Amino acid sequence: MSAKLYTDWRAIPAHARGAVAALGNFDGVHLGHAHLVRTLHQARPDEPLAVVTFEPHPRELFRPQDPPFRLTLAEERFSALAALGVRDVFQIRFDEAFSQMSAEQFVSDVLHDALGLRHIACGHDFAFGHRRGGNTEFLAERACELGMGFTLVPAFTDANGPYSSTRIRRLLQDGYPERAAQELGRLWSIRGVVQHGDKRGRLLGFPTANVPLGRHLEPARGVYAATVRLENGRTHRGVANIGRRPTINDGRESRLEVNLFDFDGDLYGQTLSVALHVLLRPEKRFDGLDALKAQIALDAGQARDILDRPA
Structure with a gap:
C-alpha cells in the first residue's frame, strides 16, 4: 500500500x-x-x-x-x-x-x-x-x-x-557526504526544478542543469561525484558543482550545477534529485576559462572512476 x-x-x-x-x-x-x-x-x-x-x-x-x-x-x-x-x-x-x-x-x-x-x-x-x-x-x-x-x-x-540532523548538517558542511550517507541510511540529495542559466557550461563543453538550493542546507562548496534521478525514475551519473563560480565572477547566491554523463535532452522545468557521493575538490578560482575547462574534464574523469567502483 x-x-x-x-x-x-x-x-x-x-x-x-x-x-x-x-x-x-x-x-x-x-x-x-x-x-x-x-x-x-x-x-x-x-x-x-x-x-x-x-x-x-x-x-x-x-x-x-x-x-x-x-x-x-x-x-x-x-x-x-x-x-x-x-x-x-x-x-x-x-x-x-x-x-x-x-x-x-x-x-x-x-x-x-x-x-x-x-x-x-x-x-x-x-x-x-x-x-x-x-x-x-x-x-x-x-x-x-x-x-x-x-x-x-x-x-x-x-x-x-545520538544520531541527529544537526550532526549530519555538520558533516555536509565539512565536506563529508559519504559519512552523512552512513547516518542517513541513503545518499543525501538535493531536489529542485531545473532553471535556465547563462549557458556557460554548454560553451565549455559541459552543459549543466541548474538547480537552486532554495531552502536546502548549503554543503561545502566544491565539486562532487553525483547521481541524478529524473522525473521518469531513470538515474544518470554525473559531476556537480556547488558554489558561486568564482572564475567567471558570478557573485550571486550559491547554486547547484550538475553535468549528466552521456545524456542529451531537455531538462528545463523538470524536478531532479541530485545525490552527492564524494567531494572531489573544494571551490577554487582558476586563471581563465581554459584552465577551468581543463579542470572540469579532470573532475568528470575522477567522478566517473568513483561512480564506476562497485558499491
Whole structure:
C-alpha cells in the first residue's frame, strides 16, 4: 500500500483515523528517525503506521533570518518516510496561528480528536505547544488520560553520540557526504526544478542543469561525484558543482550545477534529485576559462572512476 499525505489536520478522512504515529520534524529522516518509527511499529505491529510532522520546520517560522538549513524538504521527506513503511503522513502546517496553540490543545484537539490516534511515540527531546510548553512527561500523562498509548523511544546512538540532523548538517558542511550517507541510511540529495542559466557550461563543453538550493542546507562548496534521478525514475551519473563560480565572477547566491554523463535532452522545468557521493575538490578560482575547462574534464574523469567502483 502506498503512503498517503494529509496536510489539513482538521479534515482527516475516517479511514485514516486510528493509526499509531511517531511525532517530530523528521528533517533528513536519518537512522535515528528510522529507529523511532520501527520501535513504534514493534510496539503496535498490527496497527497502521503514521507520522505527525510539520511544514515548514518551526525554526523557519521563528528564525527566518537564519541561513537555509533543511536536509529534506517536504517531498523528499515524504518519500523517505514512505520507504520506512509509513502509511500516513500527517503534515501539519506550522504557521503563526498553529504556533499559538497550547500543549493541551495539541494533544487533545489535534492528536486525539482530529487524528484519532491510538498510540503515539517520540524521542526524549520532543517539545510542543505555545513556547514549547509541552514535554514528554506531559504528553505521556495526557495520552494515558485520553486513552492513547505512549512510547518514549531512547535516542539511537553510536560511538559519537545520538544520531541527529544537526550532526549530519555538520558533516555536509565539512565536506563529508559519504559519512552523512552512513547516518542517513541513503545518499543525501538535493531536489529542485531545473532553471535556465547563462549557458556557460554548454560553451565549455559541459552543459549543466541548474538547480537552486532554495531552502536546502548549503554543503561545502566544491565539486562532487553525483547521481541524478529524473522525473521518469531513470538515474544518470554525473559531476556537480556547488558554489558561486568564482572564475567567471558570478557573485550571486550559491547554486547547484550538475553535468549528466552521456545524456542529451531537455531538462528545463523538470524536478531532479541530485545525490552527492564524494567531494572531489573544494571551490577554487582558476586563471581563465581554459584552465577551468581543463579542470572540469579532470573532475568528470575522477567522478566517473568513483561512480564506476562497485558499491
